[in-house]
Amino acid sequence: MEKWQMYVTIRQLHEKGFSRRSIAEKLNCSRNTVDKYLNMEAEEFSTWLASTAARKKKLDDYEADVLTGLRKHPDMSSAQVCDWLEEKYPGFNTAESTVRRYVKSLREEYRIPKVTPKRAYEAVSESPMGFQMQVDFGQCEQRTVGGQTIKLYVAAFVLSHSRYKYMEWQDRPFTTNDLVHIHVRAFQHFGGKAREIVYDQDNIIVVSENNGDIIFTQQFEAYRRNEAFQVYACRGADPESKGKIENVIGFIKKSFAKHRPYTNLDRWNEEAIDWLDRRGNGKKHNTTKKRPVDVFRLERETLRPISVFASVAAEDKNVIHSNESITRVVRKDNVVLYESNRYSVPLGTYDGQGKSVKLVVQDDTLTIIESETGEVLGKHRLSLEKGKLIQDRSHKRDRSKGIPQYMESVAQKFEQYDLATAFLDEIKVKYPRYLRDQLQLINRQWDRHSAKVINLALEQCVNQKLFSGTDFEDMIQFLESIIVETTETALAQSYVEQLTPEAEMTYHVRPETRQLDTYVAILEGK
Template sequence: MPNELVFDQDALLMVSENAGDLILTEAFQAYREARKLKVHFCRKADPESKGRIENVVGYVKGNFAKHRIFQSIDVWNENCKSWLERTGNRKVHNTTKKRPVEVFALEKQHLKPVIKEFTISNVNSSITRTVRKDNTIVYQSNRYSVPLGTYQKDKNVYIEITANNRLIIRSQSDGPIIANHLITFERGKLIQDRQHTRDRNKGITAYIATVSSYFTDEETAMSFLEEIHSRYPRYIRDQLGIVLKVSKAAAQADRDEALRECVKRGIYSATEYSDVLAFIQRQQQQGESKHVDEEIKALHDIDSSLLDTQPETRELARYLDVLKGATV
């Protein structure tokens, strides 16, 4: 086995590139430590760093796999070994002008022995998938549903494949199960649990109650938020999130005044509530820093005597004398 392995970025191996501090999946991290391997991951979307292996994959697909009928994995492996001995490792490489079997015989001297016994125990699956906007994840070219409202920007969920061919989905690696699907071997299918499409308005009611508790007049706040809900039913969670975020950061008196102003002026929008609150906070800051009005003064002091100065006037004959009688 080699001292260092080069990998493409794959969710089975790496969770995040993390600006160079690689975060590997739990299973692969345990494997790397047990094998005492150095690993090198190619940069994302960088074909130059992985062109050689990509060409090898394309060569195997186009030369060996193309037009062959798959019968079983055992037959497929035996045919592949025969192809390697006959073609893949025997033909002269177009770039190196050498046969791979001969090059490997030289490189083999620098490899280290393989650790024969290797087991990983108590390792949980940490494979992640990104939640799409339609509240589904993609696994093996199929879409599997998750509960309505799971989607958030850059939201990842953890998946686990069980022995009885079930796909388990969790929000956290050790959290409760949010979806459980039977894996299909077809392609391009949508596997959806009807429970995942149910209305979650009960959760919205609790959310509104939580946000209204940040105001002194909770009844008025509740009516205000309910009106926002009626105007923005599809974006109510986003609207409530904005109100909650800006209210937490503001003083009690400021958010109460902002609420009164919005109700008074018929403003029922989270973004406009945020603008009103920001205006009130600016007014408060200006009031604290400036207690008295100052007289408006000119930018530059001007001597009033200069305003009475009259320019000197001369007779026209003096100019004619300078011009020596010239005319234009």
Template sequence: MKSWMIYEKIQELKRHKLNKSQTSKALGIDFKTVNKYWDMPPDDFAIARQNAGCRRKKADIYKEYVVECLQKYPDMTAAQIYDWIKEQTGKKDLEFQERAFRNYVAAIRKEYDIKKPEHTRQYEATEDPPFGKQAQVDMGEIILETASGRSKKVYCFGMVLSNSRQKYGLWREKPWTTRSFIEAHIKAFEFFGGRPQEIVYDQDKVLAVSENHGDIIYTDEFQVFKETIGFSVFLCHGADPESKGRIENVVKYLKHGFAEHRIFEDIDSFNEACIAWLERTGNGKVNETTKKIPAEVFALEKEYLIPVSEYGFEKPVNESITYQVRKDNVVLFHSNRYRVPKGTYSKGKKVYMITEGGEVSIVDASTGEIYATHPISAGKGELIGSATNDYREKSQSLKELEADVLSKFNDSESAGKFFDELYHQKQRYYRDQLQIVKKLFLEYDGRFINKALSYCLERDIYSAVELKSATAYLFSFEADKNKTEKPGKVQLPEKYRGGSPEKRDLRIYEDAMKGGAMNG
């Protein structure tokens, strides 16, 4: 109806002897639209309107995936789905612009009646400080789904340069301590190539003990760090969003633009994905407030940052003392027994007991692997920690386990390449990765696993979890390919109903839409 009205108004102004430019200005529409309809007869316009309703949209090759995302996560933004498509296809640019994609997602929401929850908060605009003057820091947390289907809380650190809006994010599996908070600063300074003059913080126990009318008492370790590095601190008052609005938006962006709805595998790969997202999206897209690309402005601001010398931590006093892991997988420490995962024990196994912030971490003396972290008990003779079935098959050597898994593949050379790279990328988790693949052969026919291996190698994907997801997809694809949906009813394909969607390359959808989907 709206298009008919525009067409009629164009024709009316044409009859009143206005030219195309005058008509465009009078109606407030693009000149190309006026030129398109200027000499078009009414019958041709009606046919064009009918054809437009049937015309295929460029984003339709991803429609199945868009519906899947919105059905699973109604609060998901079009921008995040757009970014996920780019990430999973490996494409730097898509066939359509993000602005057009927002309209496409809005139409999908209307078609499937998927409403987006609304949240509102009021802010007041503030002036941008000069280059190199200020950064803002804050922390957040979010609960994610793991590859095993469980829920896991992860914690983020965010820093943003107030002028350029260049952002940095870091994630960890445990709440922030003063030491880890300082380490995050050091990594942020390395990422930016220097530090600002001032950093804005919210009031938090990891950096300040108390704040009494301007007399700030910092934690001892943060006080030493601040004085050594030399930056000044601006500590926000409570309920003062204007002072730290930029970083609040960044933490929200990290949580809901990057992390939300992702499947958590391990913290290292999660942080790697976050840095890639910052380069691709967080710092690579136009900022809605400044209307500039942060990375481009940062190219100027980084010249104003102050170089930071290497900062060293004092070695914990109790890290020089080793403790024995007992046969019942406990460590005796200060007259209490602290559990480690079942299977940790081996003859001569030594660990360090690192205490910090009321907790003790049990760390392998040789590899540095953290076996467990427990609250420090003030009692005597207590057994600390819950029983676990996390048996890691320590009795079987890693090489034997690897050889066993490799022998199950048809192409041992290709499998060897996959596991060599997997070991290089995830050395700390290599045994667990092998166990996932070993169990995979108990759950699926080998032909699906071998096809999934080829799929991963072609796309440089080195993860046992991704191999499992690809195997499950290929299996479900063959199971569903002969099934048809009932006509007249809009619904998801059967493989997407219920359960957790696997992360997979969206080029599968493109091939499917073109009639060239892979055969089972």
């Protein structure tokens, strides 16, 4: 019905002498729509309209999601809509041009206009591979899931030739120390460094322009000398000098950060890396018409190697701390994200409640430590590649045996084999998809607790119909607490029994309790 009303209105305005351009502006629709409707007679339009009503578009299943996003955020771009659909629906695989046309049709159909600010840039010649990298900073305000507002700060890096990007976020303004640390991680991410790096004349980098002879901050200058790269400090608002990174900052703000709910900083940085892999580096660039990740495979070979930065730490101890710990959250697949790689932790570490661990980097080793207990969960050799899964063999599932054999091996560890088999059979019925995880949880108890307590816990779980690995573990801990309490009581009683009759009489003597007035009288000298 809305399309028919649009058709009638366009015909009426055209009969009144309005130009096709003015009709499009007045009705907030495209010039092509006006041309299409004016070139169709009423009967022809009715036939076409009836045919479109029965035809289902490829993205109609996502119409509710798209409309909700457009109505809530009218300035959202079609590229951002496409990215959100890819993130929400892992199996979503539709060309961005299809999404763009669909968003455009929904905007026209439901009258949701979009105003895009324009900015002019002058074309700049391309830099050779490995020659230049551009760095800039940005900040934005985000809404938390609780509705509060938080200010976040981002440092972004881009290789000028391939447009391959890296970014890192903080919830506080950057310092020179932060900048040096981020450079180290960015260079590790790229697998090398460019010969020249372009910056704004930011006060965490530059102390004074000195008539063109730039004076850098002490920490940054020490790091720059050690890594031996050239610095080009351009003037502010100079798109010809650093237009690529300005575009990246704008792209990050509009496509990644805009309207994205904030939970915590670790999760935000993980989402940022995922977004770079999926869109920032994974989609075709508008200028080069190539995917940055594809060009980067060639440009990476031209980057200069990263220097050992121990000398920087010696000059200024505040720059690099090899024993600093970094907090991360364990992902649901029992891995920890660090420098775009995934490092494994023992199966079952993920608890579904945002379990945090600390990462300690020393030389070429990454140590993962449980935050609460200090237990070392794993040690891995750092990988210089990106997007890799580094997994300890002991962290992997025991796939050398099938499920029946695994159940048999676990049951044989108990004194009451038949009772253990019945217990595991119940778990198999209750948790068919997670049976191996349940068996591994039960199997780990033999390395942590005594056989006596484990066998007693089995009896109690069966008697109370508690058929799960978690309940079994909780029962063991409960029984151990009772054993400790009982042992302490028995020791105390044994001590009393060993006393002589006179000593035992003294042991049971209790001091006399006097009234407060007695002590007051003594203090007053009475």
